Ligand SMILES: Nc1ncnc2c1ncn2[C@@H]1O[C@H](COP(=O)(O)OP(=O)(O)OP(=O)(O)O)[C@@H](O)[C@H]1O
């Protein structure tokens with residue numbers, strides 16, 4: 508038989524098989540098995556196809572198979588455009604419906620020019636008694652059908668591609684979680700839906716772009732990290748005065764990459780062993796956050812080389828020293844924390860970001876923030892004119908205004924955090940005019956400018972007094 512004819516026959520048979528699959532539930536099991544076997548033999552004779560089945564439940568396992576759920580997510584992204592019968596599901600509260608392939612339906616997909624077919628089947632077990640076991644429920648499966656000559660590319664590359672894409676879709680759709688450590692080595696979590704994003708984050712646009720690029724490069728760097736032999740993780744140190752957006756940026760990072768956040772409260776961690784157990788209990792695609800690292804804990808033990816430090820030479824600053832005196836609330840040591848960040852155990856869940864925040868970067872032990880541990884140091888500063896424009900767009904939906912010039916001038920000579928500017932931009936009455944909000948910012952900036960002038964004058968006077976006292980002979 509000619510190749511083309513053979514293919515036509517094969518396609519017709521494949522079509523018949525799908526019709527059979529739709530009605531098979533009305534026939535006894537032995538007949539179903541027999542017909543199915545015959546079908547595949549005939550199909551293979553006319554068109555040398557291959558197929559891979561992915562079952563919903565693997566024998567002996569009560570959980571749905573991961574491959575099945577990942578394939579389901581992948582196919583749902585294709586189904587809306589290609590399949591004719593769809594199921595509608597709600598993936599996340601207040602999010603649009605997800606359309607997925609219906610039972611006994613198939614769609615085609617294309618991978619580098621190779622056409623494959625996916626079929627979603629359902630097996631209905633013969634029920635004699637009522638049962639709650641998932642093993643006795645309808646069992647579904649996906650069959651991937653392709654021409655035998657593409658065996659290598661499909662089995663080796665396409666299947667992996669589908670699994671990776673499917674996982675990425677799952678991450679985008681899932682509800683983000685904010686984990687907190689409580690008693691012992693358990694994490695408690697809350698579902699997390701914070702709207703902060705890099706689009707609305709106020710900072711110098713170029714620096715912002717660098718940070719976003721860095722994060723995206725990291726999240727797509729699986730192969731790169733493997734190639735250079737490094738654990739797939741990256742550290743960011745966010746530092747700057749209170750109210751400059753450190754915590755907000757962490758949320759923006761999580762929303763950008765779809766990662767969960769683990770907010771680690773070091774002061775409640777008993778010792779290094781507990782810290783290690785907490786680490787093991789985390790999942791990948793996450794951001795591990797330690798806020799205010801400078802006052803998170805007083806280290807009761809130090810790394811060997813630290814033993815020679817003089818008393819009072821505590822690397823973690825005054826607050827840490829106070830804590831050290833408070834007894835043995837937490838016995839986590841600096842070396843315990845360093846191990847946590849990049850010891851052998853840190854590799855237990857790849858694709859992880861570690862973020863430290865601090866208001867006093869100069870008080871941190873250099874070992875803690877050296878490159879390799881904290882790869883990118885991000886300084887968050889008082890509001891610049893560029894940052895103000897982002898806030899004005901967020902809060903008042905304006906790109907320009909005659910009052911902008913005055914605000915720009917004032918921002919150059921005085922300091923105000925983005926948090927304060929944002930508060931002044933917030934309309935205090937429903938329907939408040941844009942001018943009123945901008946004038947509130949100008950007013951606040953003028954007060955800050957005056958306060959700064961008075962402070963500078965006072966300092967100058969004090970200095971003059973000191974100089975005079977020094978020059979008066981005793
Ligand atoms: N750069 C910014 N862009 C947009 N909003 C900001 C920015 N900085 C601060 N804000 C606003 O100010 C509020 C306080 O900011 P945030 O809590 O992120 O500051 P922080 O640097 O973490 O302060 P702290 O050091 O006190 O923890 C946020 O709710 C946010 O709305």
Ligand SMILES: [Mg+2]
Pocket residue numbers: 753754755798
């Ligand atoms: Mg904060």
